[in-house]
Amino acid sequence: MSKNKQQINPDLEEYTKEQLASRKNFSLKRLFNYAIVHWPWFILSFLLIVLTTASTLIQPRIIQVLIDKDISILISDYESQVVKDIALISGAKKALFYLFTVIITFIGTYLQAYILNSTGQKILLNIRQNLYEHILKLPVSFFDRYPIGSLVTRVTNDTETLNEMFTSVFSSVLRNAFTLVGIIISMFLLDVKIAIRILVVLPILIIISLVFRNVMQKIYFAQRRLLSIINTKLSENISGMRTIQIFNQEKQISEEFDEVNQEYLILSEKEVRNFAIYRPAIEMIRSFVIAALLWFGGLRNLEGVLTFGILNAFIDYIQRFFNPILELAETYNIIQSAVTSTSRIFHLLDEPEETSGGKIAIPDKTLRGEIEFKNVWFAYNDSEWILKDVSFKIEAGQFVAFVGATGAGKSTIMNLLMRFYDIQKGQILLDGRDIKKYKITDLRQSIGVVQQDVFLYSGLVIDNITLKRENVSSRDGRKAAEIVNANSFICELPNQYNQHITERGSTLSVGERQLLSFARTLATKPTLLILDEATANIDTETEALIQDAIRNMANKRTMLAVAHRISTIADADKIIVLHKGRIAEQGTKDELLAHAGLFSILYKLQYERTE
Ligand SMILES: Nc1ncnc2c1ncn2[C@@H]1O[C@H](COP(=O)(O)OP(=O)(O)OP(=O)(O)O)[C@@H](O)[C@H]1O
Ligand SMILES: [Mg+2]
Known part of the structure; x- marks a missing residue:
């Protein structure tokens, strides 16, 4: 006292x-x-x-x-x-x-x-x-x-x-x-x-x-x-x-x-x-x-x-x-x-503003979506390294999954790609060029992110999808909602797309919020898609529908997905396993299972539980 x-x-x-x-x-x-x-x-x-x-x-x-x-x-x-x-x-x-x-x-x-x-x-x-x-x-x-x-x-x-x-x-x-x-x-x-x-x-x-x-x-x-x-x-x-x-x-x-x-x-x-x-x-x-x-x-x-x-x-x-x-x-x-x-x-x-990045512009839809991390070291604070000597390469159009324990550094990698933070050592390349050389606005426009925690504004459902962006009409918004299967729940709302949702979308279920966030991201058809636990709160059936929809969208896009649920990432081209900020192993699902490392333990645990 x-x-x-x-x-x-x-x-x-x-x-x-x-x-x-x-x-x-x-x-x-x-x-x-x-x-x-x-x-x-x-x-x-x-x-x-x-x-x-x-x-x-x-x-x-x-x-x-x-x-x-x-x-x-x-x-x-x-x-x-x-x-x-x-x-x-x-x-x-x-x-x-x-x-x-x-x-x-x-x-x-x-x-x-x-x-x-x-x-x-x-x-x-x-x-x-x-x-x-x-x-x-x-x-x-x-x-x-x-x-x-x-x-x-x-x-x-x-x-x-x-x-x-x-x-x-x-x-x-x-x-x-x-x-x-x-x-x-x-x-x-x-x-x-x-x-x-x-x-x-x-x-x-x-x-x-x-x-x-x-x-x-x-x-x-x-x-x-x-x-x-x-x-x-x-x-x-x-x-x-x-x-x-x-x-x-x-x-x-x-x-x-x-x-x-x-x-x-x-x-x-x-x-x-x-x-x-x-x-x-x-x-x-x-x-x-x-x-x-x-x-x-x-x-x-x-x-x-x-x-x-x-x-x-x-x-x-x-x-x-x-x-x-x-x-x-x-x-x-x-x-x-x-x-x-x-x-x-x-x-x-006097707080310094965010940099506007480099000079290179990324004209609409010209990004191929090839990503390379070269010996990347990163820390949020000076006190401890969150990413330690991380290197991997993702070819354009690949679907790559990141798995690892809570706090391993998966979301951090996604943050770095968006340039929310800058790395201390190493290099991140996008289409063969250092991401620091791109204009930040262009970089962020080319990458679509569905985040772990969804933020919804108080306002109309449709505005939460289009975000009143110039390049997204409300038709695009509705189409995106149909693609991710959000259409069915929106149509049951009293005012449908014109339904007013309250602060942080608290009147919607967590899964419904995630569907809206998906529609918001897919509405611009970004070349590079980052899904950070994007389907964690969505039922397996809807998740499968969304995955099919993404795969069927024209021009194959690079997709990075973080997921704890292994079924979500089962058919990834490559799985990268993070452990305490380091890459423990990487390869296809079959390769990793044959290797009998961290991933195979994880796989067995989940598999046995669901059996
Ligand atoms: N903004 C931040 N400032 C300082 N430290 C942070 C920040 N964000 C994350 N961290 C720390 O960095 C580490 C990695 O966090 P990260 O969010 O990348 O984990 P994750 O692998 O995505 O975990 P989860 O599966 O729980 O989402 C954690 O130890 C966390 O405490
Ligand atoms: Mg995370």
């Missing part, structure tokens, strides 16, 4: 350091590059911010002049009626001017917020699109190490947070900074002596704000981390709901979730407490400053050095002076998350 806690709530200091280090990808310049195209809008917002700040800051000054000039004349016992009438009119003009500044502020703030938000959204659209296109080009090996959940977070949440950088941060920081500077200047213009005395409190304010900021940063980082743990747990558990229920894990899972949730609550309370101290502390200082001003200014007023108008204006400025400080401290969190999100997005954008 305590160990678990440790894992959830790490040392805040350590975690903060870690977070700060992860921001090395942050670059203002890069961010700027996204914004630069929209520069006229940013300039316009900037001008609007200046305008609205100026029009709010002039308000205390208008009242000051109104009090000191017009109102003091109006309440005076010594002025004539004529002078008083003039003062009344001039006072009314000032009131109108005040109203004008209020309207300007309103319209200016509205326009500025609108412009910044819509520009921010445009930038966001651009970044999100770039990010998504980039993810599509990342190599398969990238997805082995990057959790899918966090990729989704990058494209959705992080881009949204980044938007804050262009909207709230840009406007809030500018507006508050201008307001602070503007107020300081206005105070000096009013009365230098009083202004200097008031600014004495500035260092105190800065120190309090910095302390607050440091505490908040730690809490904030920890919160973000917990939130991501909560998200991951949620998404994993919801997708694995069936497993949870099979193993009666509900109680345990819910307790684990509760623990993280409690942890989050504690942090949130800490955050609330901090805010609850910070705001009143600043407010208290503000009240002290106003009290001191009333005392000091009151005395000077009695001495006749300071007018009521100026005193009132000072009180007004002080009231306004503290708001930007509070706001800046509170925007700090937004800046934090925006910086973190930005660096994460940049980090992802």
